[in-house]
Amino acid sequence: MKYTPMTQETRDAVKTTQAYNLVIQDEARPAVELSNASGALGGGLIAAAIDSSINDDRALGAFGVAAPLLNSTLDVNFRKLIVEEMNPVLVSEFNASSAEQAEARLLRDKDVKAKITQLKEGEAFLYLSTFYQFHDDFKVLQFETVANLYIAKEGKRSATKPDYRNTFTYISDQVGTGSVNSINLWNENNAALYRSTIKDSLTQIRKMLEADIKVEKNEACLGGTKYHTFNVLGKVHAKGTVISKENNRVLLRNKNGALVHTTNDLLGKPVKKLCGA
Numbered sequence: 001m002k003y004t005p006m007t008q009e010t011r012d013a014v015k016t017t018q019a020y021n022l023v024i025q026d027e028a029r030p031a032v033e034l035s036n037a038s039g040a041l042g043g044g045l046i047a048a049a050i051d052s053s054i055n056d057d058r059a060l061g062a063f064g065v066a067a068p069l070l071n072s073t074l075d076v077n078f079r080k081l082i083v084e085e086m087n088p089v090l091v092s093e094f095n096a097s098s099a100e101q102a103e104a105r106l107l108r109d110k111d112v113k114a115k116i117t118q119l120k121e122g123e124a125f126l127y128l129s130t131f132y133q134f135h136d137d138f139k140v141l142q143f144e145t146v147a148n149l150y151i152a153k154e155g156k157r158s159a160t161k162p163d164y165r166n167t168f169t170y171i172s173d174q175v176g177t178g179s180v181n182s183i184n185l186w187n188e189n190n191a192a193l194y195r196s197t198i199k200d201s202l203t204q205i206r207k208m209l210e211a212d213i214k215v216e217k218n219e220a221c222l223g224g225t226k227y228h229t230f231n232v233l234g235k236v237h238a239k240g241t242v243i244s245k246e247n248n249r250v251l252l253r254n255k256n257g258a259l260v261h262t263t264n265d266l267l268g269k270p271v272k273k274l275c276g277a
Helices: 008-013 045-072 078-094 109-117 179-212
Strands: 016-023 123-135 140-151 164-171 224-231 234-246 249-254 259-263 267-271
Touching: 008 140, 016 078, 045 179, 078 123, 078 179, 109 123, 123 179, 140 179, 140 224, 164 179, 164 224, 179 259, 224 259, 234 259
Parallel strands: 016 123, 164 259
Antiparallel strands: 123 140, 140 164, 224 234, 224 267, 234 249, 249 259
């Protein structure tokens, strides 16, 4: 689904909001780049079986590498931390009801539709979903939050077209040379770097959401650039405009509207004509 910017009409229509803040995982997922043998071999059952076998082996190996860090951070309650960071914004900007920690149950499409169709005039449903995972052989920790806001206004509700939608991504600085070396660095001093990265990621995602729900953004454009993020198949190449810079960190607005807080190390070549495009 594409970016749906906040409008004054949407802001004015929201009187009260039911927020569902989802974090489906209990810990950071290890870096497992999925096999794509089926694509290379043209599909079919044999290729799919190869993919499944390779992916199972990779997952077991990745969890083995990550085990020391995961075991030493069992006390990290990410669901509680994200609620503590986000709730003040949800309450002040959306008059949302609060919870002590994020939800763990994934809502099915029919569950979301039911919540939306039950909305009364001026009521809204805000669905936040956050996922975080190691990438690039444990050198990078990436967080992604997707926000969807649905409103009942003028007697109309839509479960397929949110009144506001965007994605917020935080990509950590690169740590170590990969695999065990990176995990050891994340895990030093009672996982101090891992813990501080989680805290910074939530702060930056909260700031991105706060900025993005403003109707008048007045964003700077310091130039266009290529950059990359990550998914289960590896690097994802993208283009965007630089909104701000601080030390080795940059805030980008992707061409599709998403906001990305990342490191200079993941930037590529400059791209002309993106500002004002």
